[in-house]
Amino acid sequence: MTVLLSELSVLGPNGTMVEPVSAEIAPGATLALIGESGSGKTLTAKSIVGLLPRGFRATGAVTVAGQELPVGLRGDDAAWRRARGRSVSLLLQDPFTSLTPVHRCGDQIAWTLEAAHGHRIPRAAKRAQVEERLAEVNLPARVADAFPHELSGGMRQRVAIAAALASDPQLLIADEPTTALDASNQAEILDLLRRIQLERRLSVILISHDLGVVRGRTDDVLVMRDGQVVERGATAEVLAAPEHPYTRALIEADPVVAARSGARISAEEAADVAEAEALLVCEGVTKAFGVRTVLSDVDLTIAPGAIVGIVGESGSGKSTLARCIAGLEREDAGRIVLSGEALAPGRGSRTPDQMQIVFQDPYSSLNPMMSIGAILAEALGVAGRASSEVPAMLEMVGLPAEFAKKRPAELSGGQRQRVAIARALAPEPRLLICDESVSALDVSVQADILALLARLRDELGIAILFISHDLAVVRMIADTVTVMWDGRVVESGPCHEVLEQPAHEYTRLLVAAAMRENAVPADGKD
Amino acid sequence: MVAVRVLGVLGVLFVLSIIVFAMMYLAPGDIVKNLLGNRPMNPDVVAAVREQYRLDDPVVVQYLSWLKGFLTGDLGESIRLQVPVADAIASRVGITAALCGLAFLVSVAVAVPLGVRSAVKAGGWVDRTGNALSILGLSAPTFAVGLLLLYVFAYYLPIFPVYGGGDGGIDTLRHLVLPAITLALGLGAIIVKLTRTAMLRELESDYVTFARSRGLGERLVRRIALRNAAIPIVTGASLVLTFLVGGTVLAETTYALPGLGTLLQDSVLFKDIAVVQSLTLLVAVVIAAIALIADLTYILLDPRVRRQMGAAS
Numbered sequence: 001m002t003v004l005l006s007e008l009s010v011l012g013p014n015g016t017m018v019e020p021v022s023a024e025i026a027p028g029a030t031l032a033l034i035g036e037s038g039s040g041k042t043l044t045a046k047s048i049v050g051l052l053p054r055g056f057r058a059t060g061a062v063t064v065a066g067q068e069l070p071v072g073l074r075g076d077d078a079a080w081r082r083a084r085g086r087s088v089s090l091l092l093q094d095p096f097t098s099l100t101p102v103h104r105c106g107d108q109i110a111w112t113l114e115a116a117h118g119h120r121i122p123r124a125a126k127r128a129q130v131e132e133r134l135a136e137v138n139l140p141a142r143v144a145d146a147f148p149h150e151l152s153g154g155m156r157q158r159v160a161i162a163a164a165l166a167s168d169p170q171l172l173i174a175d176e177p178t179t180a181l182d183a184s185n186q187a188e189i190l191d192l193l194r195r196i197q198l199e200r201r202l203s204v205i206l207i208s209h210d211l212g213v214v215r216g217r218t219d220d221v222l223v224m225r226d227g228q229v230v231e232r233g234a235t236a237e238v239l240a241a242p243e244h245p246y247t248r249a250l251i252e253a254d255p256v257v258a259a260r261s262g263a264r265i266s267a268e269e270a271a272d273v274a275e276a277e278a279l280l281v282c283e284g285v286t287k288a289f290g291v292r293t294v295l296s297d298v299d300l301t302i303a304p305g306a307i308v309g310i311v312g313e314s315g316s317g318k319s320t321l322a323r324c325i326a327g328l329e330r331e332d333a334g335r336i337v338l339s340g341e342a343l344a345p346g347r348g349s350r351t352p353d354q355m356q357i358v359f360q361d362p363y364s365s366l367n368p369m370m371s372i373g374a375i376l377a378e379a380l381g382v383a384g385r386a387s388s389e390v391p392a393m394l395e396m397v398g399l400p401a402e403f404a405k406k407r408p409a410e411l412s413g414g415q416r417q418r419v420a421i422a423r424a425l426a427p428e429p430r431l432l433i434c435d436e437s438v439s440a441l442d443v444s445v446q447a448d449i450l451a452l453l454a455r456l457r458d459e460l461g462i463a464i465l466f467i468s469h470d471l472a473v474v475r476m477i478a479d480t481v482t483v484m485w486d487g488r489v490v491e492s493g494p495c496h497e498v499l500e501q502p503a504h505e506y507t508r509l510l511v512a513a514a515m516r517e518n519a520v521p522a523d524g525k526d
Numbered sequence: 527m528v529a530v531r532v533l534g535v536l537g538v539l540f541v542l543s544i545i546v547f548a549m550m551y552l553a554p555g556d557i558v559k560n561l562l563g564n565r566p567m568n569p570d571v572v573a574a575v576r577e578q579y580r581l582d583d584p585v586v587v588q589y590l591s592w593l594k595g596f597l598t599g600d601l602g603e604s605i606r607l608q609v610p611v612a613d614a615i616a617s618r619v620g621i622t623a624a625l626c627g628l629a630f631l632v633s634v635a636v637a638v639p640l641g642v643r644s645a646v647k648a649g650g651w652v653d654r655t656g657n658a659l660s661i662l663g664l665s666a667p668t669f670a671v672g673l674l675l676l677y678v679f680a681y682y683l684p685i686f687p688v689y690g691g692g693d694g695g696i697d698t699l700r701h702l703v704l705p706a707i708t709l710a711l712g713l714g715a716i717i718v719k720l721t722r723t724a725m726l727r728e729l730e731s732d733y734v735t736f737a738r739s740r741g742l743g744e745r746l747v748r749r750i751a752l753r754n755a756a757i758p759i760v761t762g763a764s765l766v767l768t769f770l771v772g773g774t775v776l777a778e779t780t781y782a783l784p785g786l787g788t789l790l791q792d793s794v795l796f797k798d799i800a801v802v803q804s805l806t807l808l809v810a811v812v813i814a815a816i817a818l819i820a821d822l823t824y825i826l827l828d829p830r831v832r833r834q835m836g837a838a839s
Binding site for chain 2: 049051075076081082083084085086088089090091092094097098099100101102103111112115116147149160163164166167
């Protein structure tokens with residue numbers, strides 16, 4: 001039943017993408033593959049299911065329960081059809097895209113059942129089996145008739161797990177299975193996977209960039225970087241005593257670890273902030289979309305030069321609040337006051353030097369047809385500044401002046417986000433709003449961007465409203481934190497107070513999820 | 527939501543009907559003279575025309591009585607054919623409908639499978655041949671394709687008749703084959719491109735990777751992808767379907783088919799205003815109906831839209 005990878009490597013159009021990897025996974029055991037994007041962990045996973053992109057091929061061998069997978073063959077080879085599903089299945093990151101939106105969930109699970117049986121199953125028997133599979137992932141039978149868009153993210157990922165396991169594979173590869181989910185769903189999905197895995201004696205390869213996911217839930221770990229395994233061993237040992245500098249850097253960059261050790265980027269004293277006259281005051285801000293109230297009676301104060309964090313899950317209203325402040329949405333009621341001057345709802349009353357937003361996705365917020373220099377020159381022009389300041393803007397965000405000639409496609413995610421920050425700073429705003437600005441980035445890049453934001457605050461004296469679903473990230477940068485839930489502020493105060501003595505139950509839940517305290521199994525393997 | 531959409535269509539048609547009605551006044555020259563056409567002018571005839579079109583009443587009354595006539599099937603008299611317009615249209619609508627239907631059927635039946643095949647084996651010989659054919663179909667003018675097909679399949683290889691509408695049944699079908707292919711080429715070219723692009727995008731998506739990783743057969747995977755791609759394909763196809771209406775004029779002229787296209791052409795040349803008005807409005811109704819059907823199909827194809835509709839009503 002053991003899974004053996006021997007000398008598995010991936011060759012791409014420009015040479016070797018993944019150096020030979022060998023590993024052994026016992027039944028019921030989990031191997032973690034960690035590393036940042038571009039480290040080759042996803043290519044390794046895809047080579048095991050024969051779904052490498054065009055132009056890539058794999059060499060080496062993979063044996064699942066004594067049966068060798070046709071690793072060297074092309075993905076459309078008939079040999080792969082027999083192996084996929086029955087020997088190995090792949091669970092993808094995003095439950096919003098991995099299920100087809102126009103088919104019912106029950107059908108999607110039934111397809112796997114029929115593919116594994118090799119023939120059609122009579123309707124009644126099929127329905128019974130689908131309900132059985134849904135029950136295994138703790139979903140009611142009615143989910144079979146639902147379309148994916150009718151379910152929450154966590155429920156969809158459960159359906160995907162049921163679909164991936166309906167063929168009863170011996171090896172499941174889970175590629176970042178919880179990255180797209182909210183904190184409270186993450187732990188549930190991971191625990192569900194762990195339970196099913198132990199019940200079925202299933203071997204699992206868990207791919208993640210998030211050490212919190214790996215910690216306590218996996219037996220062994222391979223740390224990958226640039227297509228090479230740089231460190232391997234039992235998970236608990238590697239995380240406790242990393243040998244390779246890269247592993248150490250990864251662990252130090254992990255916001256959870258940083259938060260546990262009490263490291264904070266901010267140097268400002270919370271007391272100083274409270275005394276200063278407020279830059280921005282929101283009072284009783286309320287907003288509804290149709291019948292759904294997304295913000296009810298929200299108060300928020302930002303002092304000049306302060307970094308204020310807002311945490312909450314998707315749907316908590318934190319982005320809507322930011323958009324109301326920036327004038328991108330019109331609040332239904334309440335007051336937004338900037339430097340003592342009340343702002344009317346909507347964009348008409350805002351000027352560029354009041355506030356700027358940096359969005360989550362640096363891939364879509366920069367115009368791909370323009371050079372970096374042109375993007376910055378345009379923003380400077382709007383503010384009435386000369387384009388000769390472009391090199392200075394780049395330098396300010398830690399990028400070399402030569403980058404002005406490049407286009408967004410040539411830049412990494414972190415570099416693009418630096419450009420987006422530089423662009424936002426061009427009109428010299430008093431308030432910078434970062435809406436999940438580091439969520440799409442790798443952890444080490446995340447840490448760099450957070451450091452940059454803290455430095456900009458110190459140098460320019462701007463205030464930053466920092467919005468994130470990740471409490472651990474907010475803790476690294478914010479002076480004060482506001483916790484939102486269901487359109488309301490449930491708690492706010494100085495960052496360390498809120499985190500160390502959470503008063504509201506929801507905050508306690510968030511803190512627990514962020515610190516992964518509830519994620520460590522009872523045997524305390526950590 | 528559906529009711530709102532239908533009301534919108536009715537509103538557009540109402541505005542169009544005013545414009546079409548205004549054609550009578552916008553045509554250069556004297557109204558009565560235009561309405562009389564080549565008939566000899568004498569006071570009795572002029573009085574009869576003024577009476578028939580209520581030219582002495584206010585414009586609003588004229589319009590309402592004209593609209594009422596249109597809604598009740600009384601479309602006036604064709605001055606060229608000397609028969610009621612309704613009869614002139616009724617005797618020719620069959621052949622045009624058959625031509626459009628056949629052309630649409632042929633283009634969908636060939637183009638969708640070709641587009642799917644091109645996407646699945648992108649860069650293969652089917653893809654490259656399909657690409658060349660669709661560039662040809664898009665760029666060649668309808669009358670040129672028509673003449674070429676006539677030359678090859680009616681003159682050199684006398685398989686199909688050269689002109690006319692046939693005597694009904696199989697014979698008419700035989701007469702419609704070449705004009706339908708002529709029309710289908712341009713239409714099919716667009717549908718091939720649409721299908722290929724939509725399928726390529728769907729085949730790249732996560733759910734296809736996930737389906738393959740679970741061991742689902744390639745035929746099932748393609749069916750799933752096509753079902754998702756159907757939404758953009760149907761929208762696109764319904765838009766290009768409206769091109770057919772303009773295309774029939776050229777095809778019917780080339781093949782001398784006695785359909786609405788030739789009727790429209792002759793009536794415009796003859797300043798047969800009653801016929802032109804009726805045909806223009808008829809075309810508008812047909813196009814509005816196609817757009818409406820496409821919207822309804824959209825609801826049928828996409829459960830997400832269906833849900834929004836349910837929530838809104």
